[in-house]
Amino acid sequence: MKRLTRFLTGPLGAVLLIVVLMSLAMVVAGVSPLDGFSALITGALGGRNEIGETLVATTALLFPALGICLAFRAGLFNIGAEGQLLIGALCAGALGAAFTIPGPLGIVLLLLAGALGGGFWGAIAGWMKARFDANEIIATLMLNFVAAYFALELVSGPLKGPLAAGAETAWLDPKYWLPTLLPGTRLSIALLLALALAIFLQWVLTRTVFGYDLRASGEAPEAARRSGINIARLTWLALTLSGAIAGLGGATIVLGELHRFNTQLSPGYGFTAIAVALVGDLQPLWICLAAFGFGILESGGLAMQASAQVPKDAIHVIEGLIIFVLAARRYVATRVEGGPV
């Protein structure tokens, strides 16, 4: 019995449980699990184009997940990555459509604008928390709505592209487009940028004084305060950087993938990224792997819908199940091993 629970609470057991639960979800949706899985895998990894789309989704999830990781490690529940990503994308898209800056400098400036925009959006919540002790969960959540309607308002009116049909800006000059990484697909070098950022963040968190202070504040706020850490400063700094990373991600979607800002550019990346960050155990390098896994689900889910008639929403059921299994795993593990839950 004990060996069985130990196996089920191990990583292999978690994967097995997830597969079983996914199969159940497919059966409920009226599809043979075998068909469902094969559609999912071929849809996500079956060819160059499929792999490209999976990695595009991976990249789009990885940036906000890294931002969320930074805030969560500081004990700050930033669930506003969606809004921060949108504002970052808006800044990059609007400036790119409005100004022409020569050379690769333009790309760097637009990415920077995205980071600044997202950072500003995170800083608002950080300031409210540090100054008034406002709950950051509520603040960041509500700022998502402010961001969405603010962006919609702008691109429906003043920033709307002259030829645009929907709520979007004009197309960017192709010299702002990020270079393609995998020829023939929409995958840009944004993926490399995200991976480099993950490595950098892993180093910052584990090796630097800032990372140490940040982790201390997240794990034991009172002990952190007594160790000489300025908690208020760290709070707004962490939320600003967290937003900046999500905003940078938004800018890479505009520059690398859509080449314009569109209010529909994120199908909830900023929310799925919370799961990605948690599944990745809030470790930047593991988050890369988790983002790839969720990228497979995101892009394979579309194919599954087309070929195996599984509704795409089933993918969200599956994502929910994964989080459930991992959370349960941690809980059961502590129950089995003993010690404080």
Add this chain to the structure above:
Amino acid sequence: MMVTREAALSLRGIRKEFPGVVAVDGVDLDLYPGEIHALVGENGAGKSTLSAIAFGELQPDAGEIVARGTVGLVHQHFELIGRLRVWQNVLLGREPRRGWKIDQAAARARVLEIAASNGLEIDPDAFVETLPIGVQQRVELLRELDRDPAVLLLDEPTAALAPAEIERFFTTIVALAARGTAIMIVTHKLQEVIAYADRVTVMRHGKIVARALTRETSIEAIARAMVGGEVPAVVERVETRLVPSLRVEGLQAGSGGTRLNGFALDVRGGEIVGIAGVEGNGQTTLADALAGMCTYTGTIERRGTLGIIPQDRHLEALVMNWSLIDNTLLGRQHRKAARRGFTLDFARAQRDAETIRERFDVRAATLNVTVRTLSGGNQQKLVVGRALIDDPDLVLAYNPTRGIDVGAAALVQSRLMEARNRGAGVLLISFELDEILALADRVIVMYRGAALGSFDRAHLDRAEIGRLMAGSL
């Protein structure tokens, strides 16, 4: 008083295992009506587990419990609701009713009646959070007495009480026993065991290692049984040259009963200054002001470096999920020496952790295990070691031996004495009067945020200090 009636509570062959440790290992214990029974032992000896089993809070893995009547338990950390009134706390869940409403008049009368019959004074309408610790304990006691227990278990009942309150508390307890209640006191204050208990049972490593009638034993014998050998001695005090180290003048900080209003204090290098006082008389405000953790007005002048031993190791001093190495850096991470380029110098931190482990006898499997897995005594030794490793000029120690076993406490006290002997100033704030009397070169009594008196080591007067601690001049 020994009685030879049937036991009110009898435990037979009790065993309780937690992952990796046998907390209680085959214990037999009888409590008789009318006796006061002391249960003593070092931290982790199994006292708390045994009382939780006796109370019915924990299920034993093996063994038999026979109780004749209800069993009451007064917790060390009171389980009261501060925002409710005294009568609401006492009768919580057993309120007298009239129809669907609580009969408040009957409730008040009932609380006053239990209080009067036990010689306790109480205002049933006071809000619990406004009451001093000693009175809160009375509320907790009344709550148990309302259930008319045949057995009453008291977990460290006098830990937060002033000497005068302690005497008053035991008057109540002795009267209660005289009327036939079986009483078990879990404590580490051996003077109280000798003074008030009839029998004493000593536990070590989950087993009972000694049983005695208190009139036939001594504090020294009980302590030896607890430790399982001789109690380690504290390092000797040596002659030192006193140099200015800390000067506090006109210190104003905090609010309410713990407010400091013009507090003044001098600590010189080469001496230990002890702040004696009952918990909740401004000690925390003073410690926070000195550590720069709260706003204050007035003068705090300090020479040289500072090492701090905070009072709550779990909350204020350690990151429980971190390793010993990472915790060794906490509070020192902003110093130049802690860094190498952009990164923290973890190699150096590891060497420091190793030094602390050796010098302070921190028992850990490796330096990479989380401090959560260490016992309280070893956690505290790590905290003390970290505060002392850089040889600070001033040490601020707030209850440095609270809740740790005799051996660990002696080691901590020795290291503090050594810091003093090498010329550091030590400010020792402690709720344990005995610790202060043993270590301090000078004692200051703190009461309601003010210094009530100052005593040199040559003129220590325990009775006088006790009186001042209770606020009588």
